[in-house]
Amino acid sequence: MVPNAKTDEDDEGTVTDTLHRVQATIAAAAQESGRNAGGITLVAVTKTHPPARIRPLLEAGHRVFGENRVQEAQTKWPPLRREYGGVCLHLIGPLQTNKVRLAVALFDVVETVDRPAVAEALAHEMSQQARWPVCLIQVNTGEEPQKAGVLPADADSFIQACRHDWRLPVKGLMGIPPFEDEPALHFAFLRDIALRHDLPVLSMGMSHDFALAIHFGATHVRVGTALFGSR
Numbered sequence: 001m002v003p004n005a006k007t008d009e010d011d012e013g014t015v016t017d018t019l020h021r022v023q024a025t026i027a028a029a030a031q032e033s034g035r036n037a038g039g040i041t042l043v044a045v046t047k048t049h050p051p052a053r054i055r056p057l058l059e060a061g062h063r064v065f066g067e068n069r070v071q072e073a074q075t076k077w078p079p080l081r082r083e084y085g086g087v088c089l090h091l092i093g094p095l096q097t098n099k100v101r102l103a104v105a106l107f108d109v110v111e112t113v114d115r116p117a118v119a120e121a122l123a124h125e126m127s128q129q130a131r132w133p134v135c136l137i138q139v140n141t142g143e144e145p146q147k148a149g150v151l152p153a154d155a156d157s158f159i160q161a162c163r164h165d166w167r168l169p170v171k172g173l174m175g176i177p178p179f180e181d182e183p184a185l186h187f188a189f190l191r192d193i194a195l196r197h198d199l200p201v202l203s204m205g206m207s208h209d210f211a212l213a214i215h216f217g218a219t220h221v222r223v224g225t226a227l228f229g230s231r
């Protein structure tokens with residue numbers, strides 16, 4: 001055998017090992033913050049990765065995944081769902097109104113509700129399809145012009161409107177701190193908005209900062225690179 005030659009089996013060993021390592025880090029962070037690890041969901045971010053890379057995680061029993069593009073999810077996930085029961089798929093990327101119909105059909109959680117046009121289209125499609133994916137409001141805590149999410153100043157009124165005017169099943173908030181900032185400030189800020197609105201779900205923390213996010217109350221951490229390596 002060629003030294004260092006990789007077989008499928010090696011790859012499988014690697015990704016399940018990293019899955020267990022990430023789960024152990026989550027459990028340790030939960031314990032340090034006096035929280036129950038059962039209250040924290042690992043969303044395995046599979047964007048850009050083909051089904052062959054995802055399958056070992058499914059085989060290992062993992063069921064919660066995140067994709068950032070509706071079209072990519074549409075090609076990858078319906079076949080995987082037919083093979084594996086109980087998959088829960090999160091949309092974590094920006095949602096365009098012309099993709100809302102497909103998104104409602106495909107996803108169990110839409111983490112990126114961030115403007116009235118999208119909220120209105122979601123409400124319309126959900127009643128059309130009689131399917132109500134859980135909605136999270138994305139907040140642009142760093143007020144970055146290139147980033148999606150409702151601005152902090154508009155967050156309270158937008159959350160209210162999503163719940164009471166559009167009657168979306170809003171369960172929580174999602175945020176992505178600016179890369180160059182101290183994430184703790186953003187995590188605390190997002191947590192405070194969620195508390196104010198009595199929202200139980202907080203999707204925050206990625207590969208480089210998910211342990212810290214757990215200290216600040218994250219219920220969902222979105223992890224790609226730490227599981228699959230760099231894209």
Ligand SMILES: *Cc1c(COP(=O)(O)O)cnc(C)c1O
Pocket residue numbers: 045047068092093176206207208222223224225226
């Ligand atoms: C890609 C992505 C992630 C995962 O990022 P990693 O650094 O690879 O863990 C999390 N959240 C969102 C919104 C993403 O687009």
